Amino acid sequence: QAVVTQEPSLTVSPGGTVTLTCGSSTGAVTSGRYPYWFQQKPGQAPKLLISDVSNRHSWTPARFSGSLLGGKAALTLSGAQPEDEADYYCLLSYNGAGVFGGGTKLTVL
Amino acid sequence: EVKVLESGGGLVQPGESLRLSCAASGFTFSMYAISWVRQAPGEGLEWVCAISGRGDVTYYGDSLKDRVTISRDNFKNTVYLQMNTLRAADTAVYFCAKGLGPYGSNPSDYWGQGTPVTVSS
Numbered sequence: 001q002a003v004v005t006q007e008p009s010l011t012v013s014p015g016g017t018v019t020l021t022c023g024s025s026t027g028a029v030t031s032g033r034y035p036y037w038f039q040q041k042p043g044q045a046p047k048l049l050i051s052d053v054s055n056r057h058s059w060t061p062a063r064f065s066g067s068l069l070g071g072k073a074a075l076t077l078s079g080a081q082p083e084d085e086a087d088y089y090c091l092l093s094y095n096g097a098g099v100f101g102g103g104t105k106l107t108v109l
Numbered sequence: 110e111v112k113v114l115e116s117g118g119g120l121v122q123p124g125e126s127l128r129l130s131c132a133a134s135g136f137t138f139s140m141y142a143i144s145w146v147r148q149a150p151g152e153g154l155e156w157v158c159a160i161s162g163r164g165d166v167t168y169y170g171d172s173l174k175d176r177v178t179i180s181r182d183n184f185k186n187t188v189y190l191q192m193n194t195l196r197a198a199d200t201a202v203y204f205c206a207k208g209l210g211p212y213g214s215n216p217s218d219y220w221g222q223g224t225p226v227t228v229s230s
Contacts, residue, residue: 001171036215038154045204045220046146046154057218089154091215096168098144098156098214 002026002094006101011109012080020104021072022090028071033092035073037066040087040103049088050075080108111135111219115205118224121195129190129224131205139163139183142208144216145190147201148223157203160188162211173199195228202226 003025012018022035029035031053038046050056050066053073063079073090085108090101117129131143144159158179159168167179178191188205202223206216 034213034215036217040154045206045222046216047220048217051209051215051217087153091154091156093214096159096166096214097170098159098168098216099170100146100154100156103153 002092002099004090004092004099004101006088006090006104008102009105009107011107012077012084014080014082014108016080017076017078018080018106019069020075020077020088020090020106021069022074022092022101023072024092026094029068029073029092031068033073033094035066035068036091037064037073037075038089038091039084040089046089077106082108084108111207113205113207113219113221115203115221115224118203118226120227120229122230123196123228125195125228126191126193127195127226129192129203129205129226131188131190131221133186133188133205133207133219136207138186140211142211142213143181143188144206144208144214145179145188146204146206146216147199147226148204149198149201152201155201156214156216158190159208159214159216162208166212168214192226195226197228200226200228 037050145157
């Protein structure tokens with residue numbers, strides 16, 4: 001099974017910008033892996049932020065954006081807010097089967 | 110209002126089986142794929158399996174595919190996850206989630222709050 005890699009932890013200052021990445025053990029991440037990004041806060045179910053590389057949804061704050069960067073999927077947070085402190089997971093698709101990354105714990109400090 | 114509700118979790122002994130249910134409402138159920146995702150205590154998310162809206166296509170992750178079966182009853186707006194030969198490592202909260210369309214394996218916009226499964230003797 002493929003392994004999806006994320007930074008275990010990152011810290012961003014309030015108002016700052018941070019980029020989380022999502023890599024694949026099978027090679028470059030492309031749009032064909034349909035990368036999704038989820039946010040999860042303690043005790044809550046995950047919440048979809050971005051689908052198919054860069055599609056935001058009506059509930060996704062505009063400060064979150066998705067892209068492909070250097071062979072990886074990327075989630076950029078511009079103008080971090082205290083409420084953005086959470087775990088972030090990417091999900092890639094491999095012939096119909098999904099594989100989550102290990103998650104990035106984002107601290108806003 | 111879209112609602113997704115898992116049920117059927119509980120305490121089971123190693124080697125036993127369990128069937129989880131995922132009941133949904135507030136949307137045309139047969140038009141959307143449903144996924145199962147689990148999360149062990151203090152750990153990350155693990156994608157388990159998914160089923161297309163009509164139930165004609167199923168997707169399974171490598172780690173569980175020999176021990177789980179996903180199915181759905183579109184008359185009852187319910188998806189089921191049959192899990193067999195459970196192990197301690199299967200202890201987790203099991204979430205089900207609606208997809209964005211009839212096909213595709215990704216959990217998406219609506220999730221339940223999860224049902225806990227504990228495998229222990």
